[in-house]
Amino acid sequence: MIDRYSTPELRTLWSEASRYRAWLKVELAAMQAQAELGEVPAAAHAELVQKSEHDPLDEAFALRVAEIEAVTRHDIVAFTTALSERYGDAARFIHHGLTSTDVVDTAQNLLLDEALSLIMADVQALQEVCRSQAVAYKHTPTVGRTHGIHAEPMTFGLKFLNWMATLDRDLERLSAARARVRVVMMSGSVGTYAHVSPEVEEKVAAAWGWQVAPVTNQTLARDRHAEVLSAIAIFGTTLEKIAVEIRHLQRSEVREAMEPFGAGQKGSSSMPHKKNPILTENVTGLARLLRGYLVTALENVPLWHERDISHSSAERVILPDATQAASYAARRLTGVLRNLVVFPERMLKNMNDLGGLVFSQRVLHLLIDDKGMAREAAYAVVQRNALQSWETGEGLRDLLSRDPENPLDDSDLDRAFDLQWYLREVDHIFARFGL
Template sequence: MIDRYSRPEMANIWSEENKYRAWLEVEILADEAWAELGEIPKEDVALIREKADFDIDRILEIEQETRHDVVAFTRAVSETLGEERKWVHYGLTSTDVVDTAYGYLYKQANDIIRKDLENFTNIIADKAKEHKFTIMMGRTHGVHAEPTTFGLKLATWYSEMKRNIERFEHAAAGVEAGKISGAVGNFANIPPFVEQYVCDKLGIRAQEISTQVLPRDLHAEYFAVLASIATSIERMATEIRGLQKSEQREVEEFFAKGQKGSSAMPHKRNPIGSENMTGLARVIRGHMVTAYENVALWHERDISHSSAERIIAPDTTILIDYMLNRFGNIVKNLTVFPENMIRNMNSTFGLIFSQRAMLTLIEKGMTREQAYDLVQPKTAHSWDNQVDFKPLLEADPEVTSRLTQEEIDEIFNPAYYTKRVDDIFERIGLGD
């Protein structure tokens, strides 16, 4: 992943140095397990633990000849050892090392993502509580519907992220796994004890059954969940982009002193952070498709997944880490304009209260059809002629014969639409 979208902590996990360190740890732990079984001298394993090392340049040099990265790695490591070198990679196949190390690297990445998710969700919760009763226009199909609150809008984000966290925990457990079961997964040359020992030491799960590789449906699910998280962020970002349009300006991304919005138009303040999230979500969804393509390998394995995973594993985790942190800051520092929300809500001449008018007339004895057919022509007249809806009701004898002025006034009270906000917040765990 390019540096522009990489945070150092996550990027370091996927560095060549850390990858080879993980490979080496798997190799050493496997030897320790053999020693526990009495198959390898413990003094040799102690020497391997003390002396085994690698030089990346040397690995790459050997790979030029072997055309095999794991063989190059084991030979480079062996060069740092004495007679005990014969136990390096003993009983293992390449993917025993690579897939188990991947599981360990995923665990490291997931620890960061887990913290990111918690922090991001808490930011949304705080902003939702802050604007719990900030009344604004609810829109369906892009058209004014009925009043809601900005806090309720954010509360849907909070609830969605809670679901994402649940999905993530399940999917993360799937990829935080290892396998050391040999060339076709039947433990022919290595006992299951070695696999369990190594995985326990690494803090990952021993996969219950495998071929030469871990089953890739686990990884497909994992990347699908990361894509779901990215898509959730995109949904939120799209909302900010819509609300920041000049004719609405209900919210605005923080615009720093000295920041420029356009090389040509000095007045511009664009929602570039939210637009950035939209673009990165597209990349992550593309990686999800690649992960699904990696599931159908030939027989007990082929290597078609390997090249793809070298890209999608680091890139997707690095991007989701970046997105959660950057968009968290956008939400935290979001500028909200309640007065513009009220202005926009009032811009449609009170038409947003049409359902309340209809329901009130039904409560006063009209059939639903009668009430609907009375209200709808008045809403059409209001919109077509750009006049207020309320006086049209007040001028209709059919309405005034059933409703008092106080009852008509109450129809147009925006606070009516906030009466269940506390209950909704309580239902999703944001109650006081």
């Protein structure tokens, strides 16, 4: 991922040096288990642990691996060769009985586990902002829109409450996906444990509090990674859903809420008056990337026979990029919602601009319930006057009051056009969330 759309933590996590440190963690964990089983010298393991702590793998090591790989054309061979150069003879017991994918896939799971933890923290931060704004605007009236058209009154806080609830489901999906990759695979070539005892894998998993992949071939099944990318892509759609709403509310014709606009910020190179929703448009674009990464992850699932490496090159791009883009987009949207500029007076004005049409269902029900009209007849009365209101701009209540077929009197119409009647259950909805 380019620096523009990455976060410092994930940029560091997916660096080459970090990847090699994860590889070494896997190698040392396997070596410790093998030492406990008497398969490799415990002293060699202790020496490597001491040396790696004193002289941790860094960018210089990553550069050396790249130099060796240019000759060997094999990254794990280059890695183990560079380890021997750096740490000496004890490194000869590294990678004993393992195959490359044992190390690469298990280490990649370590990185994914950390990346997903960071993303989940970002989701929680965004969720907390939604919670705060939901409470702040709990009783702020606004018009609900369906198909982009005024529907009925609601509150602005309900929008945030909906987003908060959606983010809770995103957290559940991300947590489940993280659990799916918290597995250790150390089964050797084609997964038969011919050269490494299953006890090694079990010991490592127990030490980390992870699970053992119960059966593998020579690679961890890629449906696990597809599930991760699916959870991230769905989270991306949540981000886009929120972003699109903010973009709509910022439109000149609506102007109910808008992104923060900083001092000195410029909206256009040619039109000085412009305040464009560039932050949320950016989130929308990143969400499209996240969905695209999922397609690639799904295509990585079917590999030839026990393995090929057609997934490898793709994963070197999609896993770092998807996790970084998701984290970046979440943080960007969190900032937008925390500093959102809201115009409650404009919300009321927009609601009233259609002359009370948003109260049509309440009128319909009063005609049916209180006046005993058949539904079809009541609907005809309300719709006829509503369509006339659309065409002439005259208020629906005024039209109804002059309609001889409408039996509702002024007190009935007061009840029908009561805004607070529509919002009377808002507290009940919020109470479901302890708010």
